Amino acid sequence: MSRAAERWDPATKRAVALIMLALLALLLYRFRGVLPPLLISFLLAFILDPVVDFLEARARLSRTVATALVFILVALALLAAPAMAAPSVVRAVRSLNLDFAQIAADLDRLMAQPLVFLGQEWDLRQVYGEFRQTLEAFLSTVASGTVDVVVGFASTLFWLVFILLSAFYLTRDGDRIVAWVESLAPPFFRDDFIRLRLRITEVWHAFLRGQLVMALLLAAITTAVAMAVGLPNGLALGLLAGVMEFIPNIGPIIAAVPAVLVAFFEGSTWLPLSNVWFAVLVLGLYILIQQVEGNVLLPRVLGRSLNLHPLIVLVAVIAGGSLAGVLGMLLAAPMVATLRVLGEYIYCRLTDQDPFPEPVQPPPPRWGLGRQLWNRVRRRVLADRWVVRPARPEDRAGVEAICARIWEGHDYVPEVWEEWLADPHGQLTVVELGERVVALGKLTRIADDEWWLEGLRVDPAYRRLGVARLLQAHQVEVAERVGRGTLRLGTSASNRPVHRNVARDGFRRAAEFLSYVADPLPGPCPLRSLTADDLEAAWGVIEGSPVLRAAGGLYEVSWHWMDLTRERLAAHLAAGEVWGGDLEDGLAALAILPPNPRAERLSVGYVDGEPEGVTALAWGLRVLAARRCFEKVRVRPPTYPPLLAALEAAGFARVWEHCFWIFERPLGTAVNDDR
Incomplete structure (x- = not known):
């Protein structure tokens, strides 16, 4: 290695890193005035990026053209908003009909006399005089500050242009910027x-989407309530309530103040109430609206995306306001949620836990009536345009585009694409619409009499249009034509659309499984590798056991569930893939460890035995995982309570909220429906 290519020693690396951090901190402090506009640019780009993606994909526009079109519309909206709002504001101010001269005269008369309170006289003339002088000086300053107003307007216009230009480039080149930032991460940390x-x-995304929806809802509800009770300027007050919704906790209070003041000074346009009682009514209605928002709307709109306690949000809003003003108040909640994500990651790394456990599949969303009707119309229009055909090599790009939107981009299908495409015994099928791949699925032969459906994916833009049902029906038809025996598939217990589709195609639920994981454990291994000589003892543990009955007679090999037969057990024994634990009476429990070259975890396909023996076996599997340098031990047991309790006693933890259901149907049985 040449002198120039020698590695820096740790001390040099630390010194350079500290110097760079110091320079970065100095630059941030020196140009701190640019940070708020730049942060607003990032937020604007973050909000508009999905819109640009939509135009780029659907309208077939280039990234630059789509971005320019969106920002032209934004600029036009910014120009049109003041012009449209100005007349309403002027009318609202005029409608107050406040006679400031009369109010000043009344105050002069009131303050000219001593104030009697609780038998004591209070002379407020001096205090009032000082207040009036201060107010007059302030108004004089405002009246003479025309030049300052012009300069301030020019400065605001400059920063507005800066924000729009910065957001334009961030939106247009966002993907490249993200890829560049990701490339800077060290290889060992890049995946994390x-x-x-x-x-x-x-x-x-959850915060911004939720806040936008909440703002629109609050604006509509407040406007409707204000107009219903005859509150003047109801539309303006409703819009104010919508804007203030972006400031958590404090925003609704700020929005309520002008409404109560308008009610107090103006009264209702039709309710026979005094101004005081009308103001009390308006205050009560605002409180009621906030209760409905907090207890009904907010949980439904935002769900548990942020999962922050209101007290934490309140403290964060106050702290954000003190540090960064209004912008800090606006971004307090998502910043705290971001810090929570980082804190959870650091905690998991410090305690040697998995910071990214297997994701839990959420329940399907419930679409409204309008969306259901729209999907029905689209389904009928597109019914004759779907093309179901075997996959071809040139379909890879379309398939990868679909998979990029699934499981945070960690779908395994691109990794097995070539293998699936070259499979001579099964069939990889795609659904095409106008030369665009919108769905795919794989029919795999496990054995001559066992077949498996897997990899069913539908482009999110084409879901709920019957594509999955069409594809699955085609695959069942192919399996009926080329196969015999049993056809199976697996899906989450929460995936109700798939449940309906498999019921139409004659499937029945055969078993349900969970997922348990544990960390490796150093120490002596109490297990032994079983051999062909142990076949009788091993089959004696399995045959007729309640675990096998709960599993529907199945066991798992690389996400495929198949019949556990004596012949397959013998094959695993011959390959050295069965491990057992002995008690005084002999073999008490066993585990089948089928090979899985893609896994970073020790995958256990089947566990059976006496509860005490299973617990000892599970401890041994953790030790075996440590010896083989696996990151985790993963077991997918059937929902048999004694087995689950035995695993938990050995330190295994459940990672799936929902069960994984296995469905099966015999081949050679035609299913007629109104498909």
């Missing part, structure tokens, strides 16, 4: 960095 970025992005 990408997952952290995706989680943080999800937090901000």
Whole structure:
């Protein structure tokens, strides 16, 4: 190695890193005035990026053209908003009909007399005189500050242009910027960095989407309530309530103040109430609206995306306001949620836990009536345009585009694409619409009499249009034509659309499984590798056991569930893939460890035995995983309570909220429906 290519020693690396951090901190402090506009640019780009992606994909526009079109519309909206709002504001101010001269005269008369309170006289003339002098000086300053107003307007216009230009370039080149930032992460940390970025992005997406929906809802509800009770300027007050919704906790209070003041000074346009009681009514209605928002709307709109206690949000808003003003108050909640994501990651790394456990599949969303009707119309229009055909090599790009939107971009299908495409015994099928691949699925032959459906994916833009049902029906038809025996598939217990589709195609639920994981454990291994000589003892543990009955007679090999037969057990024994634990009476429990070259975990395909023996076996599997340098031990047991309790006693923890259901149907049985 040449002198120039020698590695820096740790001391040099630390020194350079500290110097760079110091320079970065100095630059941030020196140009701190640019940070708020730049942060607003990032937020604007973050919000508009999905819109640009939509135009780029659907309208077939280039990234630059789509971005320019979106920002032209934004600029036009910014120009049109003041012009449209100015007349309403002027009318609202005029409608107050406040006679400031009369109010000043009344105050002069009131303050000219001593104030009697609780038998004591209070002379407020001096205090009032000082207040009036201060107010007059302030108004004089405002009246003579025309030049300052012009300068301030020019400065605001400059920063507005800066924000729009910065956001334009960030939106147009966002993907390249993200890829460049990800490339800077060290190789050993890059995967964690990408997952952290995706989680943080999800937090901000959830916050911004939820806040926008909440703002629109609050604006509509407040406007409707204000007009219903005859509150003047109801539309303006409703818009104010919508804007203030972006400031957590404090924003609704700020929005309520002008409404109560308008009610107090103006009264209702039709309710026979005094101004005081009308103001009390308006205050009560605002409180009621906030209760409905907090207890009904907010949980439904935002769900548990941020999962922050209100007290934490309140403290964060106050702290954000003191540090960064209004912008800090606006971004307090998502910033705290981001810090929570980072804190959870650091805690998991410090305690040697998995910071990215297997994701839990959420329940399907419930679409509204309008969306259901729209999907029905689209389904009928597109019914004759779907093309179901075997996959071809040139379909890879379309398939990867679909998989990029699934499981945070960590779908395994691109990794097995070539293998699936070259499979001579099964069939990889795609659904095409106008030369665009919108769905795919794989029919795999496990054995001559066992077949498996897997990899069913539908482009999110084409879901709920019957594509999955069409594809699955085609695959069942192919399996009926080329296969015999049993056809199976697996899906989450929460995936109700798939449940309906498999019921139509004659499937029945055969078993349900969970997923348990544990960390490796150093120490002596109490297990032994079983051999062909142990076949009778091993089959004696399995045959007729309640675990096998709960599993529907199945066991798992690389996400494929198949019949556990004596012949297959013998094959695993011959390959050295069965491990057992002995008690005084002999073999008490066993585990089948089928090979899985893609896994970073020790995968256990089947566990059976006496509960005490299973617990000892599970401890031994953790030791075996440590010896083989696996990151985790993963077991997918059937929902048999004694087995689950035995695993938990050995330190295994459940990682799936929902069960994984296995469905099966015999081949050679035609199913007629109104498909």
